[in-house]
Every structure is written in C-alpha cells, then in structure tokens.
Amino acid sequence: MSIGLNPYLVFNGNTREALYFYEKALRGNVVGIMTFGDLPEDPNHPLTDEMKTLVMHAHLKVGDADLMFSDTFPGTAHKADGDTVQIAIHPTEESIAREIFAALEDGGQVVMPLQKTDWSPLYGIVKDKFGVTFQVNVAEEQPQG
The missing domain is CATH 3.30.720.110 (Signal recognition particle alu RNA binding heterodimer, srp9/1)
Structure with a gap:
C-alpha cells in the first residue's frame, strides 16, 4: 500500500499572493489554480463576482513535494x-x-x-x-x- 501526504494551506482571501510568494521563496512551480468561479454555478449558493475570483484549489510543486492551497469558502470562519x-x-x-x-x-x-x-x-x-x-x-x- 502506498500513501501520499502533503500540506494543504488555507488562507483568508489571499491565497494567490501566498502561492506566488512561496513559488519564489521555495523555488517551486505552480502546477494549477482553480477558482470558486470555475465550478458550475449552484443556484442554491450563488457567488458574488468577488467570491468567484477566490482560489478553491492551487497546487505548487517544490522539488519532489506538493503544497496545496485554498481560500476559505466565503462566510466560513478562518483562524491561522x-x-x-x-x-x-x-x-x-x-x-x-x-x-x-x-x-x-x-x-x-x-x-x-x-x-x-x-x-x-x-x-x-x-x-x-x-x-x-x-x-x-x-x-x-x-x-x-
């Protein structure tokens, strides 16, 4: 059996800034970014234009390691x-x-x-x-x- 583990960092609206900061500081490469706006619209949970720009998931490759990132979903409590x-x-x-x-x-x-x-x-x-x-x-x- 093989199990992979990686850190998943959650930010409060500034994931994109953090992602590019770590890309430079850790000599990594951004593999991908998906925003909440990239998801299919849900009429039961409409998103504002600002919410749509927040990062739902991002992936940074640093050497052989993977760092994952996300903004908290709008309206969700965040403590860091x-x-x-x-x-x-x-x-x-x-x-x-x-x-x-x-x-x-x-x-x-x-x-x-x-x-x-x-x-x-x-x-x-x-x-x-x-x-x-x-x-x-x-x-x-x-x-x-």
Whole structure:
C-alpha cells in the first residue's frame, strides 16, 4: 500500500499572493489554480463576482513535494495561528537554506535564527508574513563508509 501526504494551506482571501510568494521563496512551480468561479454555478449558493475570483484549489510543486492551497469558502470562519503545524524544509546546501530562510523572513518573524545545532550544520525557524511557520534544516553529512 502506498500513501501520499502533503500540506494543504488555507488562507483568508489571499491565497494567490501566498502561492506566488512561496513559488519564489521555495523555488517551486505552480502546477494549477482553480477558482470558486470555475465550478458550475449552484443556484442554491450563488457567488458574488468577488467570491468567484477566490482560489478553491492551487497546487505548487517544490522539488519532489506538493503544497496545496485554498481560500476559505466565503462566510466560513478562518483562524491561522501557524503554530499547530509547521512545515520542515530540507535543502542540501547551506547557501540555498540561507536564501529560502531570508525569503520567508521577509515580512515575517524569525523564531530561531539560522545556526549550527547538534543535528544540523544550519537550522532555523521562521514564521512568514502569512503566519505559516517553517523549519529550515540542512542535514548533517553522513560519513562515507
């Protein structure tokens, strides 16, 4: 049996901004965007023109990983504290880790600056401007045997 898992990030009307921010910061590629307006109209639940432009589903490919995105459905409560789930990023090069961390830090808040730890030559935690918390971790080189 094979099971795939991926983060699904939900925003409150600014998914498109977040998607393109992460595309650049994480060196990803947008695979697709579907808006609520792309769905067949439902006379029982009419959408305003503004609601039709909101993102129902978006897909960002980052390396071998998939990030999914959506705006909350209009009228649905949205709470984003960014602390319950964190996204771990594992670049293999320190220079790439520094670039990603700096991009995520722009408009955000450093929780733990990038630094050497017992498990990593470079590790840090940053909460970005959308309230999503990322751990950036360069793996310790394994001895060749």
